[in-house]
Amino acid sequence: MRFVKKARYVKKIVAQARKKGKIIGFVPTMGYLHEGHLSLVRIARRKAQFTVVSLFVNPTQFGPQEDLQSYPRDLKRDKILLKKEGVDLVFYPERTEIYPEGYSTYVEVQGLSTILCGVSRPGHFRGVTTVVLKLFNIVQPDIVVFGRKDFQQAVIIKRMVEDLDLNIKIVTGKIVREKDGLAMSSRNTYLSEKERENATVLYQSLVWAKKAYSGGVRDPHWVIDKMRDMIENRGGKVDYVEAVDQKTLKPVKHLYKGTLIVLAVYFGKTRLIDNIVL
Amino acid sequence: MRFVKKARYVKKIVAQARKKGKIIGFVPTMGYLHEGHLSLVRIARRKAQFTVVSLFVNPTQFGPQEDLQSYPRDLKRDKILLKKEGVDLVFYPERTEIYPEGYSTYVEVQGLSTILCGVSRPGHFRGVTTVVLKLFNIVQPDIVVFGRKDFQQAVIIKRMVEDLDLNIKIVTGKIVREKDGLAMSSRNTYLSEKERENATVLYQSLVWAKKAYSGGVRDPHWVIDKMRDMIENRGGKVDYVEAVDQKTLKPVKHLYKGTLIVLAVYFGKTRLIDNIVL
Numbered sequence: 001m002r003f004v005k006k007a008r009y010v011k012k013i014v015a016q017a018r019k020k021g022k023i024i025g026f027v028p029t030m031g032y033l034h035e036g037h038l039s040l041v042r043i044a045r046r047k048a049q050f051t052v053v054s055l056f057v058n059p060t061q062f063g064p065q066e067d068l069q070s071y072p073r074d075l076k077r078d079k080i081l082l083k084k085e086g087v088d089l090v091f092y093p094e095r096t097e098i099y100p101e102g103y104s105t106y107v108e109v110q111g112l113s114t115i116l117c118g119v120s121r122p123g124h125f126r127g128v129t130t131v132v133l134k135l136f137n138i139v140q141p142d143i144v145v146f147g148r149k150d151f152q153q154a155v156i157i158k159r160m161v162e163d164l165d166l167n168i169k170i171v172t173g174k175i176v177r178e179k180d181g182l183a184m185s186s187r188n189t190y191l192s193e194k195e196r197e198n199a200t201v202l203y204q205s206l207v208w209a210k211k212a213y214s215g216g217v218r219d220p221h222w223v224i225d226k227m228r229d230m231i232e233n234r235g236g237k238v239d240y241v242e243a244v245d246q247k248t249l250k251p252v253k254h255l256y257k258g259t260l261i262v263l264a265v266y267f268g269k270t271r272l273i274d275n276i277v278l
Numbered sequence: 279m280r281f282v283k284k285a286r287y288v289k290k291i292v293a294q295a296r297k298k299g300k301i302i303g304f305v306p307t308m309g310y311l312h313e314g315h316l317s318l319v320r321i322a323r324r325k326a327q328f329t330v331v332s333l334f335v336n337p338t339q340f341g342p343q344e345d346l347q348s349y350p351r352d353l354k355r356d357k358i359l360l361k362k363e364g365v366d367l368v369f370y371p372e373r374t375e376i377y378p379e380g381y382s383t384y385v386e387v388q389g390l391s392t393i394l395c396g397v398s399r400p401g402h403f404r405g406v407t408t409v410v411l412k413l414f415n416i417v418q419p420d421i422v423v424f425g426r427k428d429f430q431q432a433v434i435i436k437r438m439v440e441d442l443d444l445n446i447k448i449v450t451g452k453i454v455r456e457k458d459g460l461a462m463s464s465r466n467t468y469l470s471e472k473e474r475e476n477a478t479v480l481y482q483s484l485v486w487a488k489k490a491y492s493g494g495v496r497d498p499h500w501v502i503d504k505m506r507d508m509i510e511n512r513g514g515k516v517d518y519v520e521a522v523d524q525k526t527l528k529p530v531k532h533l534y535k536g537t538l539i540v541l542a543v544y545f546g547k548t549r550l551i552d553n554i555v556l
Binding site: 159165 | 285289380381382383384385386387388389390407411412415416437438441442443444445
């Protein structure tokens with residue numbers, strides 16, 4: 001496994017692999033890896049012959065009041081985990097490698113970026129699309145794997161790839177959960193013991209919604225209101241709970257097979273997201 | 279010469295040329311070609327082994343009050359001219375090929391896009407960088423040639439290429455002028471006989487500024503005021519006349535070798551731009 005900090009080395013190493021006819025797979029991450037990330041790496045390893053993983057806590061996707069400084073990091077552990085997975089190349093750039101002085105270019109997917117998480121995190125997705133496009137240009141992958149926990153992110157990136165005519169296939173990996181159902185997230189480490197326990201209500205409420213749908217319920221408002229109650233009863237502060245179309249992310253009028261139930265909820269200062277497909 | 283409307287064919291044809299080891303040169307244009315464009319094509323032909331020219335009047339770089347509808351077009355003549363120049367591939371997409379329904383992704387270079395022409399044409403450069411990035415992704419050129427008449431555009435695109443880690447070399451070609459000094463522009467066709475005659479003052483004022491600098495003048499304000507007077511005396515309505523740094527496009531405090539004098543002036547409804555390097 002190669003472990004490099006400079007974009008120009010990534011370009012060189014990947015170009016060599018490509019010359020040998022290898023398909024390039026890529027998993028961009030912010031590090032502090034958990035089983036969710038590793039499941040994406042395994043997908044990339046299955047679909048490609050040369051796998052690149054990036055570790056970069058991207059400052060442009062954090063708001064001024066958000067957790068950029070406290071975001072957990074453990075480069076040493078990440079390195080060990082990725083080596084075990086058989087990753088070929090790890091890119092862990094410094095901030096100035098990605099955003100040198102005078103950096104001024106930003107990419108934005110309109111509409112999709114200003115709903116759901118985009119409401120309480122203005123500028124977040126602009127930061128995501130900008131860094132992802134840069135990483136795509138550096139790595140030049142054939143296939144990129146994103147997790148379905150960040151569902152909105154995956155939809156936005158697919159839109160960007162299509163709009164900008166990039167020759168990249170976006171693949172998504174399913175949500176990996178703790179035994180009690182909580183979706184894995186680097187941010188789970190922020191939770192107190194009590195918050196961690198209460199946070200299990202998120203998945204419980206999503207499973208409940210899916211059961212309600214299976215039982216014949218079609219009114220999204222009824223389901224959403226009930227979910228809000230469940231979450232608030234366990235001390236969660238709801239940012240949003242919505243029933244949306246998987247592609248447009250617009251609220252649905254009636255629940256149907258494939259409707260996405262998405263939520264973002266604070267436990268204390270920690271903001272968690274999760275979703276389920278009906 | 280191949281002449282295609284679809285991005286996927288461009289990708290295929292260029293990929294074949296690249297497989298043969300050819301360097302790909304590209305000149306993006308809005309068509310209605312004049313000697314200025316053709317001089318850029320000749321640069322591309324000299325520096326590359328496979329030359330692509332695009333003809334696309336890009337709607338996203340026109341403001342709602344601007345001349346998108348009336349912008350001159352002559353595809354037949356453009357085709358003949360490009361064939362004569364030995365161009366390998368001409369891409370002339372429909373609007374929906376570049377911006378299909380649901381298109382939502384925009385690229386912006388901050389700071390540089392909101393000064394000079396960006397003041398009176400808000401959103402213009404965002405449209406330019408968006409379409410240029412798309413065209414870059416479709417054509418995947420090694421070298422791209424832009425004209426120096428649109429100096430700000432070239433600076434912005436160089437910034438974008440650097441910021442987004444694109445593997446593209448940007449080359450600029452010098453301004454081509456009519457015999458009386460007026461910079462060639464597709465928009466010159468809008469001018470009445472009288473306006474066309476008066477518009478020669480633009481280059482005259484730039485040459486005058488250069489002479490003033492050679493004669494020892496270092497105060498930009500004195501030069502700019504004088505140029506404004508010259509232009510207004512011939513019926514030009516000044517949008518801006520500025521003395522700026524070539525790289526940052528920021529106003530200079532004292533004139534120095536390499537200072538860029540830039541201007542945008544209306545004659546009637548026609549907005550013309552020009553510049554000179556001291």
